[in-house]
Amino acid sequence: MASCLRRYGRRLSVSICEKRELSTACEGQIILQQHQQLQQTAKSMNLCSAINQALHLALETDPRSYVFGEDVSFGGVFRCTTGLTERFGKNRVFNTPLCEQGIVGFGIGLAAMGNRAIAEIQFADYIYPAFDQIVNEAAKFRYRSGNQYDCGGLTIRAPYGAVGHGGHYHSQSPEAFFCHVPGIKVVIPRSPLQAKGLLLSCIRDPNPVVFFEPKWLYRLAVEEVPEHDYMLPLSEAEVIREGSDITLVGWGAQLSVMEQACTDAEKDGISCELIDLKTLIPWDRETVEASVRKTGRLLISHEAPVTGGFGAEISASIVERCFLRLEAPIARVCGLDTPFPLVFEPFYMPTKNKILDAIKSTVNY
């Protein structure tokens, strides 16, 4: 049964939904201005290829780095690990048995011996068997040993989020569970350029990181990505669209939806500031705080269910710090508090118009 479902995952990868549009021009330009020296050899590629390139670079630049997980050897069900086994050999890029707790536990041990362990969980929906290894082991490894041991070389990659037809078990966004765990970092890229730079940072960061990849964007998001080895800083949010009336905060695939809402709001004369949080823990509160001080309004949007989502944490933190500056209640436009549905996915999702309505009602509060 499980294997059947996973095979279904393979189908997902090759038929990624075409419904969504993504405009990355503006965000890409801002980044490229910051990394102008990289522009010389930039090449247009999708998010999947950007991940693949980051993995190539990681394995190339550190002989003690390893990529492993279910089906990674032949290139992975999403093709993110294509060509790695051929290039670096099956000792460094290999399939594991179908067992998430084993994958993460193995990765912790490998990382604790001074290696860079890049583990793939095939879908974020299947990360839960590894929850204990992540929460009780990886996250506390350094702390509990008094910094004698650490597993900072561990990076867990997992495709997350809606894909148009993934149902309960190929669509979840479990990031909030991991944001409650001191000792790990949680990072989610929004685009190919971001994905490559952030993934390389995560792999080389001396702390264990859970890296969620927006699988809807694997093929859909295409932008100019520098071919060089570059890293983007963790725990630094980015203002990807400047505005003055309301601040919108999001991460990953949801940013493209939010951006469309911002564009539409602009037609109604509402100036939106859009922030990509990128790293969820430890998160960059200052950037969000500074923006809310400027706009006086905040909207947070994520695909995960609204209750207990990371939006709640952002909201609480901003109320604590910007209470007098806020001109309206903080709005959350998120997934519903239901399991992720199949037929009802379009109803479940925090869509552009749901966001647009919330923008308007917040601004007109």
Added chain:
Amino acid sequence: MAIWFTRSRSIAYYLKRKMSFMGILNQHSCTNPYFESICSSSSSSSRITDAENSSISCHSSAFPFSVHRFESTKAAGQLDQLYSSDDESSQSLDFPGGKVAYISEMRFISESNQKRIPCYRLLNDNGELINGSDFHQVTEELAVKMYSKMVTLQQMDTIFYEAQRQGRISFYLTSVGEEAANIASAAALGADDVVLPQYREPGVLLWRGFTLEEFANQCFGNKADYGKGRQMPIHYGSKKLNYFTVSSPIATQLPQAVGAAYSLKMDKKDACAVTYIGDGGTSEGDFHAALNFAAVMEAPVIFICRNNGWAISTHISEQFRSDGVVVKGQAYGIQSIRVDGNDALAVYRTIRAAREIAISEQKPILVEALTYRVGHHSTSDDSTKYRPVDEIEYWKMARNPVNRFRKWVERNGWWSDKEESELRSSIRKQLLQAIQAAEKTQKPELGNLFSDVYDHPPLNLQEQEKQLRETINRHSQDFPSDVPM
């Protein structure tokens, strides 16, 4: 007839289960001839006691591994036939992984072998070498060191346990009854072998040179504790001694040991990873994950299961229905062996051999050491509430691993009463000094609450530290006064 047979078998089984729970399975009470034959056959194969020692054998009922799942059934004994090729051997299914022979008669594989997997030992309960054993001589120096460390571990347990009872440390957990499994396995390893312990293996650390002061510092959580006072007592760890820091969750270290072993393999090190687990831990998913990964990755790792009969209050009969743990190796494609965990010589020889195989052949080994948790699970437990006192007594006295090894060492002329009393009083003195010193040593500074969560404290932690310090300044009476600011 068939119905009667089935019923009598299930009644017999029921009786045996009930009795073994009570630990008073008595062969003489068997009246059903079928039951009797099971009793005698299983006791002869499962009991480790010596036939010549009648006082022990009448107590053999207390042996905790007395749940019988190995009665002869029609299916039993067909395993070999299933594997052997017969008239149809010429026909086979070419299946991924190799050819599989066809048969046309339906046969289920038995849930167990007719006889339990035997247990390797070299010394009998009286500390005498078994005639015809494949014993390899160990040097006087090694034997005396092993014995001394076993005594040290015993003494450490006694005195730390007392310290906990006096309220000086918050918690403790003894290794009583498992001294041989601890020390002899450690003695068989190399210093470069990486150990990922459960929590009842402080003897391994002791063998590697962790001092009594270091043990005491951890238990008191003072500033000299390598763990900086963050974990409960007995959660030792030492990077310099290649001993990963103990974590409380059960079996989580097992898949990690496979990762560590894989690293040693890739680095072509002349070393293996060694990880310990109890009988209860074998029910955890991580146990199965680890064995399977180790087999598939061909990782040089030794899994040492201390099957001590009890997981807190859960008897092994409520833990699994297999013949213990050793049989699980084959299902994963891992070589395995069952050893008498209370026979220091047998444990030593077994782990030496396991290490040799793990490193030279680059593959995992599973060792099941049959032993017994003579102490309570921890200082938070009273095991007399769930197991008979005579069972504990039997293992504490008749099957005591330290006494057994001492008799052998003495028989070699390497040890005397005088040395014994000198050693015990000297260790006792050292321990009392270590405890006194550890108790007087300052607690770790408050900053250690916030460091090491990440390599550098992120902003939220910096702020929380600042806020906490302000709160402490306002309400110092709310906080322990012995933690330096």
